[in-house]
Amino acid sequence: MKQEDVSKKLSGEWILLFNDKIVDHSANIEDMLKLAEEKYPADKFPEDQIKISKVLTSKSEFRF
Numbered sequence: 001m002k003q004e005d006v007s008k009k010l011s012g013e014w015i016l017l018f019n020d021k022i023v024d025h026s027a028n029i030e031d032m033l034k035l036a037e038e039k040y041p042a043d044k045f046p047e048d049q050i051k052i053s054k055v056l057t058s059k060s061e062f063r064f
Contacts, residue, residue: 012056019049029054 014032016024018040026032032052040050 010054010056012054014052014054017051017053018045020051025055 013025013027014029015022016032016036016039023039024032024035026035029052036050036052
């Protein structure tokens with residue numbers, strides 16, 4: 001399966017978490033990375049408190 005096919009089948013929203021609480025979300029990973037750098041600079045916050053994860057939508061069934 002091509003990478004493009006997988007990306008389309010695994011669509012969803014990216015979420016930014018701080019201390020396991022959702023802070024923001026976006027369909028664009030670049031937006032989440034930029035926001036994480038702005039809100040939680042590495043020199044002030046431990047890395048293990050900040051996470052970015054993708055929540056998948058269930059539009060269609062997929063198989064690997």
